[in-house]
Every structure is written in C-alpha cells, then in structure tokens.
Amino acid sequence: MSSTLSGVGTVVLVGAGKMGMAMAGGWLESGLQAEKLVLVDPTPGDATLAFASKHGLRIAERVDIEPSVLVLAVKPQIIQSVFEQVKPAIGEKTLVVSVVAAISIERMSAGLGTNRIVRTMPNTPAQIGKGVTGAVPGPAANAADRDIAEALLMAAGDVNWFNTESDLDLVTAVSGCGPAYVFHLVEAMAAAGERLGLPEDVSMRLARGTVIGAAALMDADRESSAALLRQNVTSPNGVTAEALKVLMRDPDGLTDLMFETAQAAKARSEELGHD
Ligand SMILES: NC(=O)C1=CN([C@@H]2O[C@H](COP(=O)(O)OP(=O)(O)OC[C@H]3O[C@@H](n4cnc5c(N)ncnc54)[C@H](OP(=O)(O)O)[C@@H]3O)[C@@H](O)[C@H]2O)C=CC1
Numbered sequence: 001m002s003s004t005l006s007g008v009g010t011v012v013l014v015g016a017g018k019m020g021m022a023m024a025g026g027w028l029e030s031g032l033q034a035e036k037l038v039l040v041d042p043t044p045g046d047a048t049l050a051f052a053s054k055h056g057l058r059i060a061e062r063v064d065i066e067p068s069v070l071v072l073a074v075k076p077q078i079i080q081s082v083f084e085q086v087k088p089a090i091g092e093k094t095l096v097v098s099v100v101a102a103i104s105i106e107r108m109s110a111g112l113g114t115n116r117i118v119r120t121m122p123n124t125p126a127q128i129g130k131g132v133t134g135a136v137p138g139p140a141a142n143a144a145d146r147d148i149a150e151a152l153l154m155a156a157g158d159v160n161w162f163n164t165e166s167d168l169d170l171v172t173a174v175s176g177c178g179p180a181y182v183f184h185l186v187e188a189m190a191a192a193g194e195r196l197g198l199p200e201d202v203s204m205r206l207a208r209g210t211v212i213g214a215a216a217l218m219d220a221d222r223e224s225s226a227a228l229l230r231q232n233v234t235s236p237n238g239v240t241a242e243a244l245k246v247l248m249r250d251p252d253g254l255t256d257l258m259f260e261t262a263q264a265a266k267a268r269s270e271e272l273g274h275d
C-alpha cells in the first residue's frame with residue numbers, strides 16, 4: 001500500500017483540536033501540499049491558528065468544498081450536529097475517515113449518507129510520527145479507499161487493520177487512551193520520589209527522563225521483549241527485584257489495575273457509542 005500523500009486530493013479536517021492537529025503535521029511532512037489541506041473549526045485555538053499560519057493553511061468555519069477525504073476529529077458528544085453540517089458537502093468521490101471514539105460506521109453512514117467510511121482510533125504520539133492507530137474499513141470502502149486511509153494514518157505512525165468494529169473499543173482502551181496511562185506513570189513516579197525526599201523538580205526530571213529513556217530503548221531494541229528489558233534491570237536478589245515484588249504482586253499489582261483501567265475505558269467507549 002502507498003504511504004505517500006502527494007497523490008491524495010483535498011483533505012478537509014473537521015475538528016482542528018488536539019487529535020486532528022496531531023495528525024495534520026504528519027500529513028504535511030508526508031507530502032500533502034498545504035493547498036490541499038483545509039482545517040474546519042468554528043473556534044480554532046491559538047495553537048491551530050499558529051500552525052495554519054506557519055504552513056499557509058486555510059481555516060474555514062464550515063466545509064465549503066467537496067473533499068476527496070473528509071477527516072472527522074470532533075468530540076463524539078457533538079457528532080450529530082456535525083453530521084448535519086458536513087453532509088451537504090459530501091459527494092460521490094468523498095472518502096470519510098473518522099478518528100471519533102465510539103461512533104459506529106453504521107451511525108456515520110446514516111448521518112452522512114455515504115458508505116465510503118474508514119473508522120480509526122489513533123493516539124497523540126501521531127504528532128511526532130510515533131502514533132499507533134487501529135482502523136476498520138466500512139463495508140463500501142474499496143481497496144483504493146483503504147490505501148488512502150492507510151497513507152494518511154501511516155503519516156502518523158503504525159497502522160493496524162481490524163475486521164471487527166467492536167475491536168476499536170479495545171484499541172481505544174489500550175493505545176488510544178494509553179499515552180495518558182504512561183504520562184500518569186511519570187506523575188506517580190515523580191510523586192513517589194518526592195515523598196521519599198527528592199526535590200519536586202529533580203524527581204520529575206528523573207521520572208520523565210526514565211520513561212523517555214525506557215521508551216527509546218524499546219524503540220531501538222525491537223528484538224527484546226518488554227519482559228526481557230525488565231529482566232535486564234532486575235539484578236538477582238537486588239533492589240529492583242524487591243521493588244517489583246510490590247508492583248507485580250498478585251492480585252493487586254499493576255497488571256490487575258491496568259486491566260480495570262482498560263475495562264473502564266472499554267465500557268465508556270461502548271457507552272458513548274450508545275448515547
Ligand atoms: N485526544 C486523543 O488522545 C484522542 C482523541 N480521539 C478522538 O478525536 C476526537 C477529538 O478529540 P480531541 O482532539 O481530543 O478533542 P478537541 O476538543 O481537542 O478537538 C475537537 C475540536 O473540534 C472543534 N469543534 C467543535 N465543534 C466543531 C464543529 N462543528 N466543526 C468543526 N470543529 C468543531 C473543537 O472546538 P472547541 O474546542 O471550540 O469546541 C475542537 O477544536 C474525539 O472524537 C476523540 O474521541 C481519538 C484518539 C485519541
């Protein structure tokens with residue numbers, strides 16, 4: 001499948017917020033010409049205005065052209081009104097790519113009057129091309145549609161295709177929300193260091209640097225499993241071994257807590273889909 005965006009037609013991004021803008025930078029870097037990207041947002045924030053000005057992008061209040069690709073990146077709670085706003089602009093050639101959590105292909109199809117839909121769940125590391133995305137093609141998305149969607153998503157990082165739409169609730173629970181879990185881990189590590197007696201700023205620097213370093217090591221060493229990388233830190237009868245007896249204790253260890261966390265995410269994703 002192609003990963004270059006130079007051949008893609010006009011892309012209209014509806015919702016120039018955190019997720020939309022995280023993806024837009026990657027599209028431009030992957031060859032989408034600035035004149036082919038339109039941001040639609042009635043109240044663009046300062047970061048969006050600065051990004052648009054830097055790259056010479058047009059910002060519109062409404063979709064005012066027929067897009068080749070319409071990317072939906074608004075909150076699920078307002079999706080119905082957004083359907084009504086954008087539906088008139090959708091033509092036969094328009095492919096809809098949604099990053100909206102929880103909103104089903106069936107509901108989008110009914111709201112937008114098209115079946116050419118790819119539903120996806122990216123994450124915010126997309127901003128630096130290190131995102132992870134799950135994607136499900138709608139029943140009428142053809143091979144060319146999938147190629148276009150994949151090219152857009154690959155500009156944001158890794159793409160994983162699924163055949164079963166409900167799997168996207170699971171993708172949301174693991175990788176969609178996942179960066180928040182990792183950032184909270186940094187907060188928790190820094191708080192622990194502070195409680196042990198380190199100055200606040202030093203503890204945060206150590207915690208942040210550790211997660212950055214550990215992630216970079218995992219990135220650089222794809223052969224080693226996470227478990228092996230953990231074992232490499234854990235000297236027999238040493239200090240980490242004692243620490244991990246707490247973090248990995250059964251049944252209250254991090255694995256169970258993470259499972260409960262992901263279950264809560266999955267449940268909310270399902271609930272939002274039924275609102
Ligand atoms: N953030 C994340 O990590 C991820 C988010 N997502 C999904 O991405 C979507 C957007 O989330 P996120 O970027 O975090 O949210 P944001 O609130 O940052 O972005 C949504 C943007 O849409 C704008 N907006 C509101 N109404 C309209 C409208 N009628 N037309 C066009 N734009 C409009 C909002 O403006 P205003 O703020 O003024 O209302 C805002 O700028 C959600 O569906 C979420 O589920 C998916 C994966 C990860």
Ligand SMILES: O=C(O)[C@@H]1CCC=N1
Pocket residue numbers: 101172176177
């Ligand atoms: O919190 C949310 O609803 C979105 C979906 C995944 C990440 N952010």
